[in-house]
Structures are given as structure tokens and as C-alpha cells.
Amino acid sequence: MTEILFVLTVIYVAYILYIVSGDKKAIAKSITPVEEPEKQGVSVQLAAIEPIPKKEPAKSPKTNTAKPVKSTSTKKPAATKKGLKDPKTGDIATTYNNYRFTKRWIKEALVTEGLLEKIYKNNELNADIETIIKAAIAELETMEQYKA
Numbered sequence: 001m002t003e004i005l006f007v008l009t010v011i012y013v014a015y016i017l018y019i020v021s022g023d024k025k026a027i028a029k030s031i032t033p034v035e036e037p038e039k040q041g042v043s044v045q046l047a048a049i050e051p052i053p054k055k056e057p058a059k060s061p062k063t064n065t066a067k068p069v070k071s072t073s074t075k076k077p078a079a080t081k082k083g084l085k086d087p088k089t090g091d092i093a094t095t096y097n098n099y100r101f102t103k104r105w106i107k108e109a110l111v112t113e114g115l116l117e118k119i120y121k122n123n124e125l126n127a128d129i130e131t132i133i134k135a136a137i138a139e140l141e142t143m144e145q146y147k148a
Helices: 002-030 104-112 127-142
Strands: none
Touching: 104 127
16 A cells, blocks of 8 residues: 555656646747847837826815814824733733633743742633633733733
8 A cells, every 4th residue: 555655656746847847848938039120120110109198186166174083092002012021031922811822931920929829730720710810810911010
């Protein structure tokens, strides 16, 4: 069975190489140098091209007197991204909603700040512990040294 698979793979690779090399030959044949029209004895006269005048948009007799609408949404500047910053390395983590995939330094910071008892393993997690973890992460976000 292994030999058959090997033979089929070799045939497939050979076929791909044949197609690729055949395409290069076809491209080389299609790109032939074109002789200049002057060399063929045909004189070409180019017509003078007149620039096309730009049309100005027609102004409507009605003038829009409506005041511009002010945006009521408050956009945060790009400098204040939501995330946690590692005070030791300066690394910024923006995805830490799931404790299973949270970076190690965030888990260690939760323990060193006294927000959690220990670093929980994945098999120790349940609904009660996850609510405690979410509250601890929310409290960690409010601390100045961990703000991004």
C-alpha cells in the first residue's frame, strides 16, 4: 500500500513539474519581439489629442442650510486601548476573557496581588471559580500599574 502511494505521489509531482515547465515554454513563445511600425515601412501619424474640458458640477438653486450633525458617540483615542500591561516587560495583553487561554503573567499577577488564592489548572475550573476569576480580572484592570 505504501509503495502504491509513493508511486502515485511521484507521478503527481512529475505531472506538476511538466505543467509548470510547459507553461514557461508557452509564455516564452507568446512573448515575441514586436517590430517597430517604422521598420515595416508603415508610417503612423498620431492625431493630436485635445484635452477634455472638465465639467463643473451644476449648482442647485436650493442651498442646504441644515447645520452639520454633531456626533454624540464618544470615541476613545487609539492610545487608550483596553488591555493589561505587564509592569515587568511592558507586554500588553488584550485578550484575557477566557482564563484557560490567559497569559501566564496575568495569572501570576492575580495571585501576587492577592485577588486569587492560586493559579488554577484547567481541570479545576467550574462556574463558581470562573465568576471569582472574572471579578479578580476586573479588579486587576482598575489597578494603575496594570493599565495599558
